Amino acid sequence: MTPDYGKAFGLWREAAADPWAQYTRHEFVEGLRIGTLPRTSFLHYLVQDYVFLVHFSRAWALAIAKAETLEEMKIAAGTVNALVNEEMQLHVGICAEAGISEDQLFTAVEERENMAYTRYVLEAGYSGDFLDLMAALMPCVMGYGEIGARLAAEKTSEDYKDWIGTYGSEDYQSMCRTVGDMIDAAMARRIGPDFEASPRWASLTHKFESATRLEVGFWDMGLRGA
Amino acid sequence: MTPDYGKAFGLWREAAADPWAQYTRHEFVEGLRIGTLPRTSFLHYLVQDYVFLVHFSRAWALAIAKAETLEEMKIAAGTVNALVNEEMQLHVGICAEAGISEDQLFTAVEERENMAYTRYVLEAGYSGDFLDLMAALMPCVMGYGEIGARLAAEKTSEDYKDWIGTYGSEDYQSMCRTVGDMIDAAMARRIGPDFEASPRWASLTHKFESATRLEVGFWDMGLRGA
Amino acid sequence: MTPDYGKAFGLWREAAADPWAQYTRHEFVEGLRIGTLPRTSFLHYLVQDYVFLVHFSRAWALAIAKAETLEEMKIAAGTVNALVNEEMQLHVGICAEAGISEDQLFTAVEERENMAYTRYVLEAGYSGDFLDLMAALMPCVMGYGEIGARLAAEKTSEDYKDWIGTYGSEDYQSMCRTVGDMIDAAMARRIGPDFEASPRWASLTHKFESATRLEVGFWDMGLRGA
Amino acid sequence: MTPDYGKAFGLWREAAADPWAQYTRHEFVEGLRIGTLPRTSFLHYLVQDYVFLVHFSRAWALAIAKAETLEEMKIAAGTVNALVNEEMQLHVGICAEAGISEDQLFTAVEERENMAYTRYVLEAGYSGDFLDLMAALMPCVMGYGEIGARLAAEKTSEDYKDWIGTYGSEDYQSMCRTVGDMIDAAMARRIGPDFEASPRWASLTHKFESATRLEVGFWDMGLRGA
Numbered sequence: 047m048t049p050d051y052g053k054a055f056g057l058w059r060e061a062a063a064d065p066w067a068q069y070t071r072h073e074f075v076e077g078l079r080i081g082t083l084p085r086t087s088f089l090h091y092l093v094q095d096y097v098f099l100v101h102f103s104r105a106w107a108l109a110i111a112k113a114e115t116l117e118e119m120k121i122a123a124g125t126v127n128a129l130v131n132e133e134m135q136l137h138v139g140i141c142a143e144a145g146i147s148e149d150q151l152f153t154a155v156e157e158r159e160n161m162a163y164t165r166y167v168l169e170a171g172y173s174g175d176f177l178d179l180m181a182a183l184m185p186c187v188m189g190y191g192e193i194g195a196r197l198a199a200e201k202t203s204e205d206y207k208d209w210i211g212t213y214g215s216e217d218y219q220s221m222c223r224t225v226g227d228m229i230d231a232a233m234a235r236r237i238g239p240d241f242e243a244s245p246r247w248a249s250l251t252h253k254f255e256s257a258t259r260l261e262v263g264f265w266d267m268g269l270r271g272a
Numbered sequence: 273m274t275p276d277y278g279k280a281f282g283l284w285r286e287a288a289a290d291p292w293a294q295y296t297r298h299e300f301v302e303g304l305r306i307g308t309l310p311r312t313s314f315l316h317y318l319v320q321d322y323v324f325l326v327h328f329s330r331a332w333a334l335a336i337a338k339a340e341t342l343e344e345m346k347i348a349a350g351t352v353n354a355l356v357n358e359e360m361q362l363h364v365g366i367c368a369e370a371g372i373s374e375d376q377l378f379t380a381v382e383e384r385e386n387m388a389y390t391r392y393v394l395e396a397g398y399s400g401d402f403l404d405l406m407a408a409l410m411p412c413v414m415g416y417g418e419i420g421a422r423l424a425a426e427k428t429s430e431d432y433k434d435w436i437g438t439y440g441s442e443d444y445q446s447m448c449r450t451v452g453d454m455i456d457a458a459m460a461r462r463i464g465p466d467f468e469a470s471p472r473w474a475s476l477t478h479k480f481e482s483a484t485r486l487e488v489g490f491w492d493m494g495l496r497g498a
Numbered sequence: 499m500t501p502d503y504g505k506a507f508g509l510w511r512e513a514a515a516d517p518w519a520q521y522t523r524h525e526f527v528e529g530l531r532i533g534t535l536p537r538t539s540f541l542h543y544l545v546q547d548y549v550f551l552v553h554f555s556r557a558w559a560l561a562i563a564k565a566e567t568l569e570e571m572k573i574a575a576g577t578v579n580a581l582v583n584e585e586m587q588l589h590v591g592i593c594a595e596a597g598i599s600e601d602q603l604f605t606a607v608e609e610r611e612n613m614a615y616t617r618y619v620l621e622a623g624y625s626g627d628f629l630d631l632m633a634a635l636m637p638c639v640m641g642y643g644e645i646g647a648r649l650a651a652e653k654t655s656e657d658y659k660d661w662i663g664t665y666g667s668e669d670y671q672s673m674c675r676t677v678g679d680m681i682d683a684a685m686a687r688r689i690g691p692d693f694e695a696s697p698r699w700a701s702l703t704h705k706f707e708s709a710t711r712l713e714v715g716f717w718d719m720g721l722r723g724a
Numbered sequence: 725m726t727p728d729y730g731k732a733f734g735l736w737r738e739a740a741a742d743p744w745a746q747y748t749r750h751e752f753v754e755g756l757r758i759g760t761l762p763r764t765s766f767l768h769y770l771v772q773d774y775v776f777l778v779h780f781s782r783a784w785a786l787a788i789a790k791a792e793t794l795e796e797m798k799i800a801a802g803t804v805n806a807l808v809n810e811e812m813q814l815h816v817g818i819c820a821e822a823g824i825s826e827d828q829l830f831t832a833v834e835e836r837e838n839m840a841y842t843r844y845v846l847e848a849g850y851s852g853d854f855l856d857l858m859a860a861l862m863p864c865v866m867g868y869g870e871i872g873a874r875l876a877a878e879k880t881s882e883d884y885k886d887w888i889g890t891y892g893s894e895d896y897q898s899m900c901r902t903v904g905d906m907i908d909a910a911m912a913r914r915i916g917p918d919f920e921a922s923p924r925w926a927s928l929t930h931k932f933e934s935a936t937r938l939e940v941g942f943w944d945m946g947l948r949g950a
Contacts, residue, residue: 103571104851107562110555110578111620112399114475116604119555123582126562130575152568158941161934162840168563169843172850173338173782175401236472237463244470246462249340256839263836329797330625333788336781336804337846342830345781349808352788356801378794384715387708388614391621394789398624399556482613489610564851566927625790627853688924689915696922698914701792 052226062255074265081203091268101164159267163260181253191222278452288481300491307429317494322377327390385493389486407479417448504678514707526717533655543720553616611719615712633705643674730904740933752943759881769946779842837945841938859931869900
């Protein structure tokens with residue numbers, strides 16, 4: 047069963063159904079589920095994902111600067127903190143076991159698909175407002191939540207259970223719900239409760255869909271390996 | 273008769289009626305009209321206004337980066353060009369006659385009231401979207417238009433006729449109408465035709481009003497002199 | 499004895515000696531020290547300072563987005579967290595005792611001097627890089643540290659001991675030293691160890707000095723009262 | 725003979741020699757030179773390049789906001805104007821002949837490689853300062869100049885003479901030299917005349933090289949066709 051992360055996300059997910067399926071049902075994800083993903087591909091992905099999280103944290107930090115309520119500020123600040131001090135440690139730990147140091151992670155050469163997504167999100171945030179930034183950020187936040195929840199239920203191999211456990215955990219799921227509620231409130235506050243009827247909705251949905259397409263590219267890159 | 277610069281501006285002007293009157297009927301403006309403004313105050317103002325226009329041009333440039341349509345880009349780009357290559361020349365010319373070079377203008381020490389307004393506008397633009405930037409920019413653009421139009425009709429002295437002629441000119445008035453139409457279209461495009469009923473309207477109006485209050489400070493500074 | 503918050507700050511402080519003295523030895527500060535500051539002025543200041551801290555947190559959040567090392571990101575993220583979840587609570591607590599709720603604080607009308615400083619800092623950060631942002635942020639961070647340290651040693655009244663205790667505390671002093679070290683490292687990393695010999699030094703110093711002048715205005719506003 | 729577009733560019737070009745060769749000697753470029761590039765590939769590229777120019781103009785507009793001298797502002801403002809009102813018309817004209825309207829151009833679906841480059845440039849500009857933005861912009865500006873100059877001398881087919889004529893023209897070449905001089909001056913002003921010895925040089929060169937790699941991806945996309 048697909049988890050419920052709020053109204054805006056639900057509508058975006060539906061509007062971008064095709065790229066969303068390509069992203070959340072990607073061959074890379076299937077490889078995590080059944081354990082056929084080569085370890086070198088996974089490590090390559092993990093190194094790139096660490097660099098991704100650096101920029102992702104910067105994007106959430108930008109959200110603090112673009113927030114309009116104390117609640118929005120607190121949720122975004124808490125997320126930055128969790129990213130910098132917790133989620134990135136998952137990567138540091140697994141990579142350390144494989145002999146890759148945190149310094150090597152921080153200075154790894156970014157693949158083009160990686161740059162493509164993070165810069166898209168940051169630019170959407172800089173050029174637009176809080177809602178534009180959220181629309182571009184959500185495919186990552188919620189997509190990983192949805193994949194994590196599904197794989198936690200469906201996985202047939204233990205090979206990637208740490209990764210699956212991180213995103214399938216109640217902690218991560220709860221964060222997705224909190225962020226989803228915050229976005230619904232941010233929409234209502236700025237656009238109104240029927241935000242999906244606003245002319246602006248199309249451009250927000252477009253950002254969500256573009257970012258989803260860039261997530262597909264990220265898995266492609268992961269699969270391709272080093 | 274108050275000129276008509278479009279719907280959004282008209283509503284903002286009404287909502288901020290008190291500071292708007294303080295700004296457009298300021299003692300400094302009255303001094304321009306009847307010629308009692310001391311020349312040293314005027315020159316002090318003009319030097320500060322040159323620095324103001326540097327940052328004002330930067331704000332309009334930011335509007336290009338934040339535009340969503342080719343039309344918005346073209347109007348903003350044309351405005352930057354007119355500012356950098358024309359309006360600033362009025363200041364350069366008058367100041368040159370008074371022995372103040374353009375280099376001195378560019379590097380003049382900014383008064384606090386000057387910094388207050390320009391940074392407010394730029395920050396509203398960086399943190400928000402195109403509409404937030406426009407709401408903060410309009411008190412200057414439209415206020416000078418309204419003052420120019422009134423003083424062109426009412427002035428009793430020739431002392432400041434160049435200044436009055438610049439902002440009362442059909443060129444400037446026509447620019448105000450074009451910008452006003454562009455803003456109405458930008459509102460309709462992003463919020464809908466009844467944009468004043470949107471929850472966002474209050475925060476846009478707040479930006480317009482804050483910027484108007486900062487314009488009052490700018491005249492205060494002009495009056496105070498060097 | 500003046501506390502040592504690092505090399506860059508020491509040089510900036512010296513270069514901006516006059517406004518720095520006006521700021522750190524302001525009549526408002528003296529009123530805190532000897533307890534003659536009227537309670538209404540203090541409360542007025544505190545309400546404005548709360549709004550200030552909202553934008554100050556946003557500026558530190560922007561520093562995360564503009565950081566280039568993990569260390570910079572972590573220090574900035576920690577500061578945002580401390581601001582949003584701790585320092586602002588000092589204000590909330592004192593104001594609550596005086597019957598002012600946090601909602602009232604968050605939506606208080608900003609005085610012009612308040613807007614002037616926070617928007618200057620944010621704009622310096624958006625338009626420039628990490629160093630420009632730091633130069634504009636430091637007068638607040640380090641000035642409060644210096645005032646706090648001095649008043650903790652010199653105060654003759656208990657009236658404002660909570661305020662003095664906050665900024666004079668070892669926690670706050672230690673934060674100033676950490677930030678000072680981080681800035682020296684950021685300078686060395688981007689400009690080189692002799693950063694004060696770089697052509698860029700003048701423009702950074704100019705930002706520090708402008709921000710210090712705006713801090714003077716902030717105390718003026720506090721003194722003026724509601 | 726390779727044209728001379730200034731010192732900074734020359735050093736960057738040398739430091740990024742491999743990706744630079746992949747970019748300026750790309751199979752797509754060879755197809756333009758000898759006329760073997762399929763027309764459908766060219767049109768696909770042209771539509772994407774129009775969207776590219778929209779974002780490229782936004783990046784140059786951001787450069788105005790980030791400029792520190794009047795000269796920098798004027799050159800950037802002139803470039804925005806030339807882009808919006810001239811270079812984009814080349815695309816509009818050729819596409820119109822092929823039955824593609826300007827509205828269709830403006831709203832064309834961006835390919836991932838296109839987003840990757842433009843968002844990288846814009847984000848480098850938003851997060852960094854004027855120099856960071858210039859380093860990321862230059863591969864496009866100067867690369868097209870270098871390709872245009874070479875193909876104007878070496879071309880063996882008339883099929884793409886309009887495109888070659890645009891970038892090989894004295895107008896475009898002169899613009900490259902003006903921009904190159906402006907960048908050298910901007911470097912000297914902010915870092916010093918020996919800017920290549922500054923610690924910052926590596927990170928600027930990294931931006932130039934990353935952007936060059938993204939240009940290679942843009943040609944790949946062009947070659948792949950619709």
